[in-house]
Amino acid sequence: MTQAYVFALDPTHSQVSLLRSHIGGTRFVYNALLGLVKTNWDENRAKVHAGEAVTREDYLGTRHLDLQKTWYANRDEVATWWSENGSSTYNYACLNLSKAFANHRAGRAKFPTFKKRGSSGSVSFLASAIKLSDSHHVRVSRVGENKTYESTRKLYRHLERGTGRIMAATVTERGGMYTISFTVAVTRVVPATRSPEKIIGIDVGLTTLYTGAGADGEQLLNVENPRHLITVQKELSHAQRVASRRNGPKPGVAPSNRWKKANSRVQKIHTSTANVRRNLIHETTSMLAKNYDVIVIEDLNVKGMVKNHSLAKHISDAAWGEFSRQLEYKTTWYGSTLVKADRFYPSSKTCAQCGAVKAKLSLTERTFACDSCGHQVDRDLNAAINLARLGLPGTSSGTGRGGEVRPQPQTLVATAHPGEASTETPRALGA
Ligand SMILES: [Zn+2]
Structure with a gap:
């Protein structure tokens, strides 16, 4: 199961500007790809309208891999500075945009809109770009060793014992405050049933x-x-x-x-x-x-x-x-x-x-x-x-409503807590 761990970061001034560069870069790539897709679709629509032949291949795709392809084909032109930031972060921009398109197709959301520059934003990193150096420091590639306000001991121990593996991490800025949220694959040992029941x-x-x-x-x-x-x-x-x-x-x-x-x-x-x-x-x-x-x-x-x-x-x-x-x-x-x-x-x-x-x-x-x-x-x-x-065993008439009083333990798929992890945190960088 995956679990989220969130810690407040205490970045130095130069780290703040590096983090901002990554957050801005992610937003830029998201917007640029959305713009390219929109323009392409508008052009094709105009061609259809003018009676020109348009094939499926003329349309830019919106799946993760399609967007990645479009990004690679256009990055030298639309984002000359792209090599300044860690490249996995752009991959997450592609992934997030593909999700936004998928949500729209499924009727769960409106058509993707451009992300506004503001006092908040986030950037995700691949596990390989992140390392927990000790219980108070997180190394982020291209940004350096970031201090955390709280101890990361709980997560650090999981990693040391081998019961947890970092899948990805997202740095979020909100009103000048930075947090890092780790998506961690955790193996848990369920204790044997205790008795008597408490x-x-x-x-x-x-x-x-x-x-x-x-x-x-x-x-x-x-x-x-x-x-x-x-x-x-x-x-x-x-x-x-x-x-x-x-x-x-x-x-x-x-x-x-x-x-x-x-x-x-x-x-x-x-x-x-x-x-x-x-x-x-x-x-x-x-x-x-x-x-x-x-x-x-x-x-x-x-x-x-x-x-x-x-x-x-x-x-x-x-x-x-x-x-x-x-x-x-x-x-x-x-x-x-x-x-x-x-x-x-x-x-x-x-x-x-x-x-x-x-x-x-x-x-x-x-x-x-x-x-x-x-x-x-x-x-x-x-x-x-x-x-x-x-909760007493055998209690079933207690409600007087005939409701199910002691349901079987629910089999819930534990997911990262939305309140803690950014909604943009990808579970895994699926190909
Ligand atoms: Zn009484």
Whole structure:
């Protein structure tokens, strides 16, 4: 399976200009090839219109190899400087453009458009052009030894042990910040089944992000919602207001330098919030998948919830969808089982003590108070206990909806995480 590893880079000034040259080069080649194909097709169309004979061979192809051929045939003319950058990077431009064409043919996307120059961009390298020198340095051919902010120890160990192999790497620039994302083929050892089964139910809430409990009522997990994400939200709206007062890009008009500066500030805040959130979700999901045999969560209708404006910000902060998605693939890595409770299962409204179901429970009620037995318990904890009980072996009538309670472990194909790897990261450079 492939897995993505992402690290923030700390390039020197000269490395920044080399990385920019590669990113710009990739974008240039992508645009140049798209231009050549478009012109060629327009010309052929005009010929057909004029009654001239046009054969299939007259049309430039859009498959990876076709585009590579067009690139080799035209590079000395359209990009005299091409030899300044690592040549595998152009190959990825061909690959990415061929994918864009394929997506259009399949009806998944609009016709490819030219990539705009801006404060973001990316460039991919073949595995042979990248080397992890130690746990804090990545050697990129033509760019040199780049320092990483964080330790690359996890990936470095995989490579040393021979349980991981780098397939490709993508350097992405966003608002002046650089990250490198490795696509790595990883071999994993699935641990033998543990016994007795450890079960945890997780309630995803607003004040406490994740509350976990066992079927016996013991609280097992408490992850607070990082409030600073909300503080940062204020900083972000301020930065966005500043940017909106300046002269941004309009058709035919270049954005002002003051706008670029303000926009880069906005991008930086976005990137750092995304990092904080991603790390928190990763830590929590890894811990759960490694330590529990059965993890029960709600199958929330995230789209439906985001429509509720007062909740929207919190819900997206809580990133429930990402949490669930990560649990899906991590449970397959570690041999644990993810159970999703039926969306209508009243985990919040059911009393964990006596089983009575409340007719109504408003979001502002933080404590669950049972009308039947008088039991009082934290709302999220009550829900988590009820969820955990759905994971008990033999539980099938718990939902009252006849939903599939304990599905077989899903066979999911683990892919690189889209949130981490650039969407342009090719899996492998297929011929
Ligand atoms: Zn009760």
